[in-house]
Amino acid sequence: MKNVVLVSASPKINEQSVSKQFLEMLGSQINSELFSKTFIDVRKSFSSHNLTEDFETLAKADAIIISFPLYYFSLPGMLTRFLIDYHNYYTASGDVKKTVKVYAMVNCGFPEPEINLEAVRVIKSFSQHLSAEFRFGVLIGGGSMMVAAKDAPFMKKASQKLNSAFTSIAADIQAENSTPMDSIYIGVNYPLLRRIYYFMGGRGWITMARKNGLKKKDLYKKPYRLN
Template sequence: MLTARQEKLMKTEGLDVYSLDVRQSLMKGRTESDFEAMLQADALVFNFPLYVFCLPGILMRFLQDYYAYWTQRQDGVGGSRIYAVVNCGFPEADINREAIRVIGSFSRNTNNVFRFGVMIGGGGMLLGAQGTPFVRKTMSELNKAFSLMAEDIIKSREDVVENISVALNFPRKLYFFMGNKGWVSMAKTNGLKKKDLYCKPYSNL
């Protein structure tokens, strides 16, 4: 949903937006045509959730395959402006910093220009409580970050822009309390009890 929000804002700013779903690209065998579209793009924006403090494995594979494709071209193509938007399930947005660094490294190794990342803290709560007052302010900050990204693309700015942190203004202890309640509720929905969440199925191996 955050991706759709960003797309809508960027289209409003006058940008032509083409969306690419990494999972669908890999499963339907259309990576080559998608890679070619990426090579021709003026800017690339990678949107993904944080996974084990870095990129999801499927995205890592996609980027590795893209790098191999780019290397085979041998024509030095590059110069696209690259951005990253990372959302994590922790309240602290800065936990996304390592994932942003990986995208920056990918950018340099493919002859592109990494501009900046938007690091989002709050995960599911940000999406599930959009109508509440404390989330509205965060969503407003997020809109500003997306607007800055659109402006950076349109104006081809060259000044340094630091990574942007956007996080919920919400008590940390209460955040984790609500998150744990969510796990218990999900367990019950799947016919499990709270104690089942602490099982170690491989402990005897």
């Protein structure tokens, strides 16, 4: 039986993360009769000092799926540290599977899924350093709306595409001879959401400015302008 390791890398502590929910939804589509499924929570791995055991699990994987939220247009810091530490473990052990498929699922609060692209490239680079085969990424815009509003009429197409992406990963894991695949982009096509998102984002900057003794007009100043 082949091993599939599903890695959740949300920094959240006491609340359910969207990244983990996506992994659980994907995991339900992976054939349990053909694959053994193991979940790793990166935050818990660090807090419980369980890194070596989790690295041993990763070393036995035939497929690795890494799900995480976009943080400052890249990976959460703890995931970066986790991957670096695992690479060091991989380099030192020399006893790691040579044929491993790697997938990335990245979600962000922005409506546009392409903002996740650079983070997917990081996972691809990580895979290459492990001599693993990076298959493709699933880039998800809209963040928690994909779960919280999945039954809303305007989310129907996005929800269907998300479920289709999970099906694609499950099928690709099972395929013996995988053909190259492009990453999958899933966004929220709802104009009102975009306006609300940018309005609330703008309000956040104004609130932060006031906390620091500034006014709204101060946000538009250009301190390095010569004229």
